[in-house]
Amino acid sequence: xxxxxxxxxxxxxxxxxxxxxxxxxxxxxxxxxxxxxxxxxxxxxxxxxxxxxxxxxxxxxxxxxxxxxxxxxxxxxxxxxxxxxxxxxxxxxxxxxxxxxxxxxx
Amino acid sequence: xxxxxxxxxxxxxxxxxxxxxxxxxxxxxxxxxxxxxxxxxxxxxxxxxxxxxxxxxxxxxxxxxxxxxxxxxxxxxxxxxxxxxxxxxxxxxxxxxxxxxxxxxxxxxxxxxxxxxxxxxxxxxxxxxxxxxxxxxxxxxxxxxxxxxxxxxxxxxxxxxxxxxxxxxxxxxxxxxxxxxxxxxxxxxxxxxxxxxxxxxxxxxxxxxxxxxxxxxxxxxxxxxxxxxxxxxxxxxxxxxxxxxxxxxxxxxxxxxxxxxxxxxxxxxxxxxxxxxxxxxxxxxxxxxxxxxxxxxxxxxxxxxxxxxxxxxxxxxxxxxxxxxxxxxxxxxxxxxxxxxxxxxxxxxxxxxxxxxxxxxxxxxxxxxxxxxxxxxxxxxxxxxxxxxxxxxxxxxxxxxxxxxxxxxxxxxxxxxxxxxxxxxxxxxxxxxxxxxxxxxxxxxxxxxxxxxxxxxxxxxxxxxxxxxxxxxxxxxxxxxxxxxxxxxxxxxxxxxxxxxxxxxxxxxxxxxxxxxxxxxxxxxxxxxxxxxxxxxxxxxxxx
Numbered sequence: 269x270x271x272x273x274x275x276x277x278x279x280x281x282x283x284x285x286x287x288x289x290x291x292x293x294x295x296x297x298x299x300x301x302x303x304x305x306x307x308x309x310x311x312x313x314x315x316x317x318x319x320x321x322x323x324x325x326x327x328x329x330x331x332x333x334x335x336x337x338x339x340x341x342x343x344x345x346x347x348x349x350x351x352x353x354x355x356x357x358x359x360x361x362x363x364x365x366x367x368x369x370x371x372x373x374x
Numbered sequence: 375x376x377x378x379x380x381x382x383x384x385x386x387x388x389x390x391x392x393x394x395x396x397x398x399x400x401x402x403x404x405x406x407x408x409x410x411x412x413x414x415x416x417x418x419x420x421x422x423x424x425x426x427x428x429x430x431x432x433x434x435x436x437x438x439x440x441x442x443x444x445x446x447x448x449x450x451x452x453x454x455x456x457x458x459x460x461x462x463x464x465x466x467x468x469x470x471x472x473x474x475x476x477x478x479x480x481x482x483x484x485x486x487x488x489x490x491x492x493x494x495x496x497x498x499x500x501x502x503x504x505x506x507x508x509x510x511x512x513x514x515x516x517x518x519x520x521x522x523x524x525x526x527x528x529x530x531x532x533x534x535x536x537x538x539x540x541x542x543x544x545x546x547x548x549x550x551x552x553x554x555x556x557x558x559x560x561x562x563x564x565x566x567x568x569x570x571x572x573x574x575x576x577x578x579x580x581x582x583x584x585x586x587x588x589x590x591x592x593x594x595x596x597x598x599x600x601x602x603x604x605x606x607x608x609x610x611x612x613x614x615x616x617x618x619x620x621x622x623x624x625x626x627x628x629x630x631x632x633x634x635x636x637x638x639x640x641x642x643x644x645x646x647x648x649x650x651x652x653x654x655x656x657x658x659x660x661x662x663x664x665x666x667x668x669x670x671x672x673x674x675x676x677x678x679x680x681x682x683x684x685x686x687x688x689x690x691x692x693x694x695x696x697x698x699x700x701x702x703x704x705x706x707x708x709x710x711x712x713x714x715x716x717x718x719x720x721x722x723x724x725x726x727x728x729x730x731x732x733x734x735x736x737x738x739x740x741x742x743x744x745x746x747x748x749x750x751x752x753x754x755x756x757x758x759x760x761x762x763x764x765x766x767x768x769x770x771x772x773x774x775x776x777x778x779x780x781x782x783x784x785x786x787x788x789x790x791x792x793x794x795x796x797x798x799x800x801x802x803x804x805x806x807x808x809x810x811x812x813x814x815x816x817x818x819x820x821x822x823x824x825x826x827x828x829x830x831x832x833x834x835x836x837x838x839x840x841x842x843x844x845x846x847x848x849x850x851x852x853x854x855x856x857x858x859x860x861x862x863x864x865x866x867x868x869x870x871x872x873x874x875x876x877x878x879x880x881x882x883x884x885x886x887x888x889x890x891x892x893x894x895x896x897x898x899x900x901x902x903x904x905x906x907x908x909x910x911x912x913x914x915x916x917x918x
Contacts, residue, residue, distance in 0.1 A: 273447040273457070292634070294643040299654070314634075328458050330654065332646035336633050337728065338624025356429065358448045358459070361421060365720070366650040368458040368657075370451070 273370070275344060275358040276351050280324035280373035284349020287316045288331070288342040288360065288367070295332040298323075305330075316347050322373040333365040344369050407682035415467040415693045416686050422452040422463065427685055430676040443673045453689060454667035455696055461657040468697050469714045492517050492529040492572045495743060495753065495775075496610065499529060500879040500899040502816040502861040503771050503797035504739060504757050515903035516575075517879075521859050522820065523745070523889050529610065531903075533570035540564050566618070572611040574746060608746065615739040615757075629731065636731040645720040652713045659706045664696045735759040743775070747829050749848070750778035751790050766800030777827075781848065791822035791857075810867045814881075818859040825850040826889045851890045859885040863899070877903045 278284060296308040296317040308317040308329065317329065333342075344358040344367075351371075360367035407427075408420035416423070426449040433442045443450070451457045455464035492499040492515070500517045518528045537560055624630075637643075675684040700706045729735065741753040755773035762768065775790040797816035832846035863881035881899040888895055 272444055273451065275448060275451075275459075292637060294637070294646045295650075297650070330458075330650055332643070332650045334637055334642050334646060334724065334727075336624055336630070354448055355445070356448065359425070359452075361452075361463075364462050365646050366462070366653055368461070370458060 274326075274354070274372035275370045276346060276353050277372045277374065278322045278349070278351030280322055282322045282350055282373075283318070283320055284322070284351040285312070285316050285318050285347035286329060286369055287312060287345045287347040288333075289315065289345070290339045290342040290362065291315070291333045291335050291360065291367070293317060293331050294334055297330045297332075299328045299330055301326060312347065319349075319351075319371070322351060322371060324373040327371045327373070329369040329371060331360070331365075331367040331369070333360070333367050335362050335365075342367070408686055411686060413686075413690055414470045415697075416690055418463055418467040418470070419453060419689065419693075422449070423682065423685060423689060425449055426453065426672070427676050427680070427682050430673055431680050434677055439670070439673050439677065442677075443669050446673075450667060450669050450672060453672070454669075455660045456664040456666045458657050458661075460667075461653055461660060464660070464693075464696070465653065465656055465710050465713050467693065468700060469710055492531045492611070493613070493739075493741060493753075493755075495522055495741075495745070496527075496529045496531075496572055496574075500863065500881050500901040502818050502859055502881075502883065503769050503795045504737075504755060513903055515877075515901060517899065517901035521861065521883050521897065521899065522818070522857060522885065527746075528575040529572050530575055531570055531572045533568055535565070536567040536569060537564035566616055568615045568617070570613045570615075571609060572613070574608050574610045608744070610745060611741055611743045613739060613741040615737050618736045618738070632731040632733075633727070636727040639730065640723050640727040642720065642723045642727055645716065645723045648716040649713060649720055652709055652716055656706065656709045656713060659703065659709065660696075660700070663699060663703065663706075665692075665699075667692060730761065735761075739773075747831075749827055749829060751775045752778060766798055769797045769799070771795045784848070785850075786824040786827060789823060791820050793818065793820035795819065812865040812867060814861070814863040814865065814879075816859075816861045816863070818857075818861075820857040820859075822854055822857070824854050826852045828890065853887065853892055857885065857887055857889070859883055861899075877901075879903075 276284075276286065292314045293310050293316075294314075296310055298306045298308055298319065300306075300323045303323075308319065310317055317331070319329070339362050341362050342360045344353065344360060346353045358369060406420060406424050408416050408423055411417055411420070426446060429446050429449055430442050433445060437445065448459070451459045452463065454460040493501060493504050496517070499521055502521050513531075513533045515531045515533075516528065517531070540560065671688060672685065675688045676682075678684055700710070735758070737757040737759075739753075739755040739757060741755070743751045743753050745751070753773060753775045755771055758770045760768045772794050774792045776788050777786070777790050780786070780788060795816065795818035797814055799812055799814045801810055802813045803811045828849050828851045830847045830849060834846070861881050861883040863879055865877055865879040867878075868876045879899070879901045883897045883899065885895050885897070887893060
């Protein structure tokens, strides 16, 4: 996955949070090719996960989600930290689980 | 109300959104080019195709095709199964068009508040008290044994959700898991309406027909009509029920808090993780085998034809190629099947959480009842269910029954009976396991102002004579007053964490009399029911 197709790009090793504005995150995982999956800390009313250190190259955040009645699509954004989200911001369709966010560490 | 009127109402419920589709569609939601596309994969990807088409044409005012492609990587990623963000919908679309859709028919069966079989007045039933909940898709039940009736029989009951039929017929997102969006009519009427039909299997019915003359014998009394058998399988009732959850506003802080609590208590986290783990496996396989989407061609198609037709055709060709490749890989097919099964589990957990958050269930039930050799009745019932979480469920029924037609000179009124009843259900063993047992204790009181009415069909010979009754008659049988029934029932359920969804209720009952006979009666009831999770799964070759 090249850098220009990633949802969020940042400096490798940087700490940041990913937020969604709809849905509830039940569990979240950082998936790096050929490495064990790492569970991520969830905060912010169950709509924010923390990436302690952005891996270099490609990685993926998997969000196991549940949607309440009336929820609409979730927009993915960067909460805190210096990583940059793509423009337009990534969307996770309501009702879908898991939701994936693709990362790239430069 | 006649039988024709009752059937007309049922048909109207189902057909109304088709006939008045424009009126029931919110005016601020314009019709999209792919909403009614005949290709299921295009309908499933419709939102993503529309989003990409609109975004591409908006940017075309200031950007080149290459710049658009770079700017809309996320939009395109949703359409590309070789990327993780494109896998979830690919699984849905592939499952719908392959044998993997059989997984859609799996469902959990651990709720204690569902009515799947015939009600207490059927000639074959295991349910003394009607439950407030219904099948979310379709269920089939076979019940033998009676509770309030005198004539023992076997009843087959087919129940379904009106919205599931509507989605299947119209092809509008038939595999939707949760938060399925539809018109007001779908959300407020069809989704909450269940329809069931009961057929008596063990009792032979008859029809009276005119005779055309004596064939042999020497009797001098002419026989103008005779009752001929018409076989078993007579439709004995059609029921329509409407569920009313406690009113809630999805945006209200009170409901959001209850929803959060319900999620925490439920097994949704485990169910969602299972979907995620299996989806990861499909994604890994697709990343290795799926041809990436030709994004340049997609941009070109979107810009050349803003109507979306070219884009849909291009995407359909791409999807078909990738899907065909996946279907040749038995391991991938198996993973997709497992994802769909885990989605069915998740769906059921989601509904359970919603019921828990929304509170008590209240259901209105109308039953067009055609008991054998008795007048047609219209039964109206109000059902209230209260869930005490781990401590069981309490269900109350209040009902009255009206005769459909009163013959001239009848010695009885319109009201056949009124009844109240209650049942307590509790899961007694196997919570969270694939086999569970549930104990139910129920009490039922019915009061009828007149004895029961029995139809004596035309052509019946008066006992002890050779005199036939030319026009038939009605006779009182049994007694007026109170009918008491108590029942203890054990239900064996399968499907909590595994596949399937079979209930086997076994009950014993005592009643002080039955509808036609005096004297107390001890009876036994046994049944079996199966609850399918999706009509779409059945009709796409995957029903179990």
